[in-house]
Amino acid sequence: MTRKNYIFTSESVSEGHPDKVCDRISDAVLDAFLAADPQSRVACETFATTDRVVIGGEVRGPGEVIQRVEEIARECVRDIGYEQEGFHWANMKVDSYLHAQSAHIAQGVDKEGAGDQGIMFGYAVEETDALMPAPIHYSHAILRRLAEVRKSGAAPDLGPDAKSQLSLRYEDGKPVEVTQLVLSTQHASENQTSDDIRAIVEPYIREVLPEGWLTKATEWWVNPTGTFVIGGPDGDAGLTGRKIIVDTYGGAAPHGGGAFSGKDPTKVDRSAAYAARYLAKNVVAAGLAHRCVIQLSYAIGVAKPLSIYAETYGTGEVSEEVIEKAVAEVMDLTPRGIRDHLQLNRPIYQRTAAYGHFGRAPEVDGGFSWERTDLVEALKSVIG
Template structure:
């Protein structure tokens, strides 16, 4: 019997958090190669620390990298390495890092990307009668809930939105005392499984040297109140924590090293749903860690949007080199108006769940990923150019008709 009254917490981190800096750089690299060739293969890991940016990983992109054609430059086509560096530095500049300990223009940069293993390629590429196989084994999850208009867990939704608002105020110049690195945490009380108020709120934000902590606290509290629904702020001011350790002047990669893929729960559902374990950023859409997780969200969201359930979790599993998923599991958490087994039979008939089928349906072979690498991959508004296509609810009518 599920609990109906409880307290739950989720956290988020800003675009300037060191791990998110790394994620955005890795996805900018993915976008770069997909922009050159939609069939590119990319697995890019980034590390950032004090005045250093380091890329590593594997790529395959005929216009950019060919070891036989360009042996004197280790496989790189003329100008490509400079263009990648420019794209990387632009990410850091856009975030706003112009600090002594981490500056977009002067940070030491290294590119250790190299060609993809031929042994991986032979297992996953389409050839002859063989369909394209999954790039790796693994399990992927998708989730949706009617707690918010975005069909996301409210705790995570508000955690993201508080930091997004702070970033908007910083970028616009309204709040020049704010610096890029920040974290948030939102704890909500649920009654009858519906979020009704905030119990605890936490924001830690980097700030200009010497800025008054009392003024900072009042300012952040005002942002929290603007983002949360009316009447949701904690009644006791002691339940609102702003920079609880005190000064936060040294932040970003200068304060803590950042790595691609370390914020997977922030990226997904804030702990309200399972996660398969694989990160998204830095991976081209042939990797099912990314594309199948997007498809699971797409299917779960459309099920909830169709009114077939109030909550939905979907799991898909794959084996490396095998096209068809090994399993599909639907859980409506006791909130469904249709049987889970019926949906498990219907979904593969509506959308082909092979890696190629997923990419084709969601049109994922496009340079649309850097924007997903901060403030969550889910609960976002679909863009005209195909960004966040997995957030569309265009399967609603087909689902209703099929069940």
Template sequence: MRSDYVFTSESVSEGHPDKVSDQISDAIVDLFLSKDPEARVACETLTTTQLVVLAGEVRGKGMIDTEGNWEDGAQEEIQHVVRETVRRIGYEQKGFHWQNLTFENHLHPQSADIAQGVDSSGNKDEGAGDQGIMFGYACDETPDLMPATLYYSHRILHRMAADRKSGAAPFLEPDAKSQVTLRFQNGKPVAATAIVVSTQHSPGYHEGEQDARLKAYVKQVVADILPAELLSDETVYHINPTGKFEIGGPDGDAGLTGRKIIVDTYGGASPHGGGAFSGKDPTKVDRSAAYVTRYLAKNVVAAGLAKRCTIQVSYAIGVSEPLSLYVDTHGTGTADDERLEAAIAAVAKERLGGLTPRGIRVGLGLNKPIYQPTAAYGHFGRDADGDFFPWERTDLTEALKAALA
């Protein structure tokens, strides 16, 4: 485990074309779950100039009948949700406008072959929706137990979006990216060596006084977000380094669901299993198992049992129990990782009913329309708020300590 190094993470705004796609896909997940908590959704979204296309497999009462036909008004409701998502993000541009874009819906009923392997029946418990590996991670670099480089990258863009929507920064447009590079000593961030922000802007804000105004605004946002001790005269800023950035969003670059999985997770500080989250209902372990491993890893660090913790689980399609559970505290743990694995398994069994797909989604309360807010600014490092982000709770700390006693 290196203690002195330089590390970088990036984030993208809610107006980035891939994030527009993620938010639309998760809005569809929420729509189906709002009508049927047992709905099945695998929704992919393509966005490009004045076009949104949905494709994938779905099943759910109130949307599709038992013979696979759309219920009355269901397709109109889907189109309304898509347009409202684009409107909320803020796209009213010539090349991408929530009212004027063309919409195509190619969603169709879920494969019966997949359903028979995943659904519970008789004495068979609900199985995993696919094979795969999933990772969760936590560290003590920030109050939310997230990697600092990603934590600050997200918050820079979240603040800029809030200022755009409130009118405090009317020259901003929805598409933006950020990147934060920090120097670490003894495993702790000590200096920001480079900040990169590229933001779509109103016409003319790439030259003269208007360009200076935009760059001064971004530097002030960075100063408000990062701790003062990390910034200095040696911090290098790259703000709109290519110059003009008026054409953005899906008009500037096509967007697809699931192309920002490192932004969605830990900014590269932890492994990723490769499966995207957005557009998938919680029976898909790509999503639910990644959430529960974050939940467990965060509680390990919150309990003071490690400074860093990575957890991996794996599944086979149609099989309910995980094939493996692996824990690595990177040499920072207060107990052997093997003992911690046993403690985590025991606590998960007691508090969640185990690490089966059903145990995870019932234990964490995932069968609810809570997913669209996850689709921008990260799925992790967010405040648990009622039904939202339940995997960010730290209510297992005492149970984990007791299991290791």
């Protein structure tokens, strides 16, 4: 039986976290290729350390984009806000080692098959309006708000690098209280104490958390080590694809292991994970379950998914077998079918690189299309 009373913790990291800097650059390169040619193939990885960014991977697309990679990387770092000794957008060295996609991989994709084997999970739950687990949803919200006030000039002492972590107490299966709140953020001066930083960030944290969740019993841990002036890739090396739990459900649901950033939508690591979230969200939005996981599996070069699995943790209004059949009927789950249905061959990925790939509002240009709930009526009709 599913537990009803417990404490669960999730963390998020800001756009200035070293790994997120790398995710951002990789996705910006991807967007540049897709803007130039929607059929481009991209698998771009980025490594960042003190005043150095290294970009590598396999691509197939317009050659002029490769010539712009250094410019793209610098613009990402500038927008994030790094102008510090040890990591500065104008001074860092950028090396690019992008090269042509393997013909052996391309042959499977060109036949409309999956770009790799693998398993992908999607999840939705009635804990927030976005149908996301509350701990990760609000961990993202805290850092997104702090980035806004940092960039607007309202909180100029905050730096780009930050991490948040929320432990939420659940009562009868619903989040009711923050028991522990952790916030570590880069700041301007070594003379600033943890209390000084808490005074800056606390009003913004209170803005984004639901009323009543912060109580007298909530324990705050703001910059618990004290000083956090050296941040970003100067303080810790970064690499694309190292924040897969931050990117998804904060540990509240299974993960297939594949990262997202820098991968074009022929890679099912990304596109099928988006499709699985889309299906799980629509199942919950349709009232077929209060909580749902969808798993999809693929083989390289094979178009049809090898398996479809649903789990509703005892919250379903219909059986999992019925849901599995229904989701296969309302959406073509071949790699091409997913790309067409969600219109993924567009430059919409750089914005996903921080604050989560899920739980975001669908955008007019097709960004976060997998967050739509436009399959609700189709699912109800199929199930009857």
